[in-house]
Amino acid sequence: xxxxxxxxxxxxxxxxxxxxxxxxxxxxxxxxxxxxxxxxxxxxxxxxxxxxxxxxxxxxxxxxxxxxxxxxxxxxxxxxxxxxxxxxxxxxxxxxxxxxxxxxxxxxxxxxxxxxxxxxxxxxxxxxxxxxxxxxxxxxxxxxxxxxxxxxxxxxxxxxxxxxxxxxxxxxxxxxxxxxxxxxxxxxxxxxxxxxxxxxxxxxxxxxxxxxxxxxxxxxxxxxxxxxxxxxxxxxxxxxxxxxxxxxxxxxxxxxxxxxxxxxxxxxxxxxxxxxxxxxxxxxxxxxxxxxxxxxxxx
Numbered sequence: 001x002x003x004x005x006x007x008x009x010x011x012x013x014x015x016x017x018x019x020x021x022x023x024x025x026x027x028x029x030x031x032x033x034x035x036x037x038x039x040x041x042x043x044x045x046x047x048x049x050x051x052x053x054x055x056x057x058x059x060x061x062x063x064x065x066x067x068x069x070x071x072x073x074x075x076x077x078x079x080x081x082x083x084x085x086x087x088x089x090x091x092x093x094x095x096x097x098x099x100x101x102x103x104x105x106x107x108x109x110x111x112x113x114x115x116x117x118x119x120x121x122x123x124x125x126x127x128x129x130x131x132x133x134x135x136x137x138x139x140x141x142x143x144x145x146x147x148x149x150x151x152x153x154x155x156x157x158x159x160x161x162x163x164x165x166x167x168x169x170x171x172x173x174x175x176x177x178x179x180x181x182x183x184x185x186x187x188x189x190x191x192x193x194x195x196x197x198x199x200x201x202x203x204x205x206x207x208x209x210x211x212x213x214x215x216x217x218x219x220x221x222x223x224x225x226x227x228x229x230x231x232x233x234x235x236x237x238x239x240x241x242x243x244x245x246x247x248x249x250x251x252x253x254x255x256x257x258x259x260x261x262x263x264x265x266x267x268x269x270x271x272x273x274x275x276x277x278x279x280x281x282x283x284x285x286x287x288x289x290x291x292x293x294x295x296x297x298x299x
Contacts, residue, residue, distance in 0.1 A: 035066050037289060038296040039263060042068035042094040042270040044238075048281050054078075055085055062089040064285050068270045070238075072097045074126045083130055094270045095174065095210075095236060098123030098135035106140010107158040108151040108188045120162040120173070127171050134172045134236055136210055137162070139189035139198070151188050156201045163204035174235045175199065176210035179218040182243075190219050192226040199233045208235025212274065217242045217253055224261055231265045240275035247275050247284035248291040256294035263295065 035041065043066050045057040052060065054077055061069045067090060071077075074096050086093065098119055099106065107116045116137075123135045139155045146154070162173050177195045178184040189195050195209045211234045217223060227234070239258075241251030248255035262271070277284035 035068075037292045039259060039292055040068060040268075040270040041066060041288060041292075042070045042272045044071070044272055044274040045069050046072045047274060047276045048284075055081055058082070058085050058089060058091060060281070061091060064281065066285075068092045068094050070094050070096065070270075070272045070274070074098075074123065079126060079129055086130065093130050093132050094272065095132060095134035095136055096123075096126070097137075098173070099137050099140075106138050106188070107155050108140050108146070109143040110146070110150070110154040110157070113154070113158050113161060116158045117161050117165065120165045124165055124169055124171055128169065133170065134174050135166070136174050136176055136236075138176050138178060139187065141184075141186040142188050148188070152194075152198065155189065156198055159198065159202045159207050160204070163202060163207050167204065167206045171206065172235050173207045174210035175207065176212055177215060177219065178212075179215040181218050183215070183245075192216060192220060192230050196230050196233050209233050210236045210238065212238040212240075213253065213258060214238070214240035214242055214245055214274070223253070223258055227258070227261060228265065231267070234267070236269065236272065237262060237267065238272035238274040240273075244278065245276050246278035247287040249287045250278050255291045256299050259292065259295035260298060 043061045043064065045054070045061060049057045049060050054071075058069065069091060070093065082093075085091070105112070107113070120135070120137075127133070127135055137159075139151075142148070143151055143154075159173065159175065166173055175189065175195055175198060177189045177191060178187045180187050180190055189198060192209070192211070199207055199209055209230060211227065211230070213223060216226065220226065239248065239255065240246065241248050241253050241255070243251055259271075273288065275284065
């Protein structure tokens with residue numbers, strides 16, 4: 001078993017080599033040899049390199065030695081250019097946002113059912129074009145004039161309709177609970193039990209929970225307990241530390257433990273790096289690789 005010191009030295013050497021060899025070489029390395037991590041991670045390109053055009057961010061993913069990424073809205077992006085660059089760089093997009101133009105609007109309003117189904121159909125077309133297997137939605141903000149039970153039923157009805165769209169395509173809708181204390185006031189679905197209730201009521205293998213570790217730490221804590229309890233309902237994980245929503249090691253979450261738990265429970269898909277680097281992406285990705293090595297070593 002490689003030691004943490006040896007791992008860090010190897011990672012540092014790889015980063016130095018990448019600076020010398022350039023993006024093309026790095027893309028080939030990411031595609032042919034993996035990302036040099038124990039678990040697989042998908043860089044969120046909406047929160048990283050925000051000063052660069054979207055396509056340049058994809059090049060940065062490859063330069064950083066990663067082969068997977070995630071993004072938010074698909075509207076307003078050059079999908080043909082993205083598909084071409086993915087192939088050129090050996091990149092795999094993992095998930096994107098299928099919700100409407102206003103992300104928090106959501107599906108708590110029964111009147112939005114038809115619009116939601118239309119959004120899902122459009123997102124499925126994009127997903128098929130890019131080879132994406134997961135599309136993200138949120139329940140959204142509470143709608144005045146309806147009780148919480150009525151709004152929850154509206155969410156379940158919408159997701160059942162969405163399931164009929166994605167199931168034949170082998171695509172999964174991932175419902176993301178969001179915290180109301182820091183980032184997203186007025187959300188209907190906030191906790192793991194609330195999300196699990198919705199997913200069980202929908203009853204489709206193609207509708208799962210997006211368990212964002214950052215949001216759930218804020219909303220409820222008990223990360224290990226909830227991940228274990230709802231593991232069969234979770235279709236995707238994202239990470240960031242709290243407070244700050246930066247990389248692991250900047251806040252209170254012991255990510256080496258959480259990542260090992262996720263692995264040990266049998267999750268093998270990428271984990272989204274939906275974090276805002278505290279200083280620069282190079283340092284943030286170094287922190288990811290270090291905590292990944294610690295998780296592998298069981299520290």
